[in-house]
Amino acid sequence: MGKITGFLEYERELPQRRPVPERLRDWRELEGKHPAEALQKQAARCMDCGIPFCHKGCPLGNIIPDWNDLVYRGRWREAANRLHSTNNFPDFTGRVCPAPCEEACVLNINNDPVTIKQIEKQIVDHAFNAGWVGPQVPPQRTGKRIAIVGSGPAGLACAQQLARAGHSVTVFERADRIGGLLRYGIPDFKLDKRVLERRLAQLSGEGVTFRPNTNVGVDYPVTRLRAEHDAVVLAGGATAARDLPIPGRNLKGIHFAMDFLPQQNRVVAGDRLRNQITAKGKRVVVLGGGDTGSDCLGTSNRQGAISVHQFELLPQPPETRNGEAAPWPYWPMILRTSSSHEEGVVRDWSINTKAFSGDAKGQVKKLHAVRLEWTRGDNGRPAMREVPGSEFELDADLVLLALGFLGPERNGMIAQLGVALDERGNVATGKNWTTSVPGVFACGDMRRGQSLVVWAIWEGRECARGVDQFVMGRTDLPASPDPF
Secondary structure (H helix, E strand, O other), rough: OOOOOHHOOOOOOOOOOHHHHHHHHOOOOOOOOOOOOHHHHHHOOOOOOOOHHHHOOOOOOOOHHHHHHEEEEEEEEHHHHHHOOOOOOHHHHHHHOOHHHHHHOOHHHHHOOOOOOHHHHHHHHHHHHHOOOOOOOOOOOOEEEEEOOOOOOHHHHHHHHHHOOEEEEEEEEEOOOOOOHHHHOOOOOOOOHHHHHHHHHHHHHHEEEEEEOOOOOEEOOOOHHHHHOOEEEEEOOOHHHHHHHOOOOEEEEEEEEEHHHHHHHHHHHHOOOOOOOOOOEEEEEEEEOHHHHHHHHHHHHOOOOOOOEEEEEEEEOOOOOOOOOOOOOOOOOOOOOOOOOOHHEEEEEEEEEEEEEEEEOOEEEEEEEEEEEEOOOOOOOOEEOOOOOOOOEEOOOOOOOOOEEEEOOOOHHHHOOOOOOOOOOEEEOOOOEEEEOEEEEOOOHHHHHOOOOHHHHHHHHOOOOOHHHHHHOOOHHHHOOOOO
16 A cells, blocks of 8 residues: 555545535535545555455445555546446445445444545546546447346446447436436435436447337337347336325325435426425425435425424434444444435434324325334344334424335336246346346346445446347456455
8 A cells, every 4th residue: 555554644534515504505416525635645544454345345346445545646547447447337326325335444443434435436526527538439349239228327337338348238218318216316416417417428429329218118018129139138226115005195295205306306407397296385204214215305405394304113223333233344234314414304213103194185284103112022033012102293294205115116017028026026037137038137226126326336237247148158348246
């Protein structure tokens, strides 16, 4: 390493976020950036640890110590090349990944981990600003045609790898814009859509064709899809939302998070919507404590909510790592405070929502809930019971359900293709990412269930190898390390 004693000399330091009153007035990204010299000091904290567990913490197997060292030495272009060697879209992961690599950092055993995510983000932004990132056009084309259904991170990573292998790749997307969850799930204050657009421009330059407004299995028959392509990749995500079937669920003002969030993304993009779901002037309750729930908080506060409450069914996590339940270097279930939580919310845990009630017009007005006590059941698994006398109600004009997802939507494309599903309802795959239907492959959340952006990119890259092997009989695409 360039600075053997760097971790002893420098403290972990992140750039300042924009002040809360300022960032609540717009939809711009809120994270700042370090000057080059300050970032080099942060990169210098990367230890000569011998066994870099950050490799295993990252599903992509990013070669983190290498590009940390290159940043410390000021060799930015080499750092960008090393970063892109394992990750097609570090500009996405550097913004929205929860950074399991940092939890696995050796320095994290008894100190603060290296700011891996921030360094990653600034490497790729530096590379774009310097003009180093452009299309990588293959020297020759194979004549093979590949269809990819779904334009989220898995589909885009798979498309880029296959295009660079010389295949003609078409990405089908049912929405009106390309990007999947990157486009219509993640708010602009976390991922500026100009970051997405510059990547899509790169993919277009590499020969990838995009077909938005095309719903395969609805307005584009799967028979045609298979007839016109040598292989098909299913990368449509896990978009079947988990519902809450309790009394009052059908009242007005109760919506899935993924009906609420995309509308604001469209407005930021310049669309004019009629009857937009908005939190302006409303008392908002978000059910669900994950990233999607956090995004609902930030969006609601920017829209002008009167108040925002967030309820979670599970108990409050500990503030520090529990060595027995989650020893280093594994990902710990600890209390995490997002940027949206900083902006104003009442958080509460161990809450079970029992019913909603409304007014004469059918508009939700109250949430009825009870507090829970969690114990360990006879089978060793957590068990919940309602605390007697803990029932309460809360005024609510808008309730957002951010309760996770149950896998892919099974009607339409999946049903028509007849691919086998696994025990969780996801598309089942075998060797080389093949489904039960010859020539049809699957990757990303549609295959593994709701997961992280880094897993989606890894799956897309690995699936591309399987497709390339299928259509060519061999593959020279790079293999990613096996994270299992």
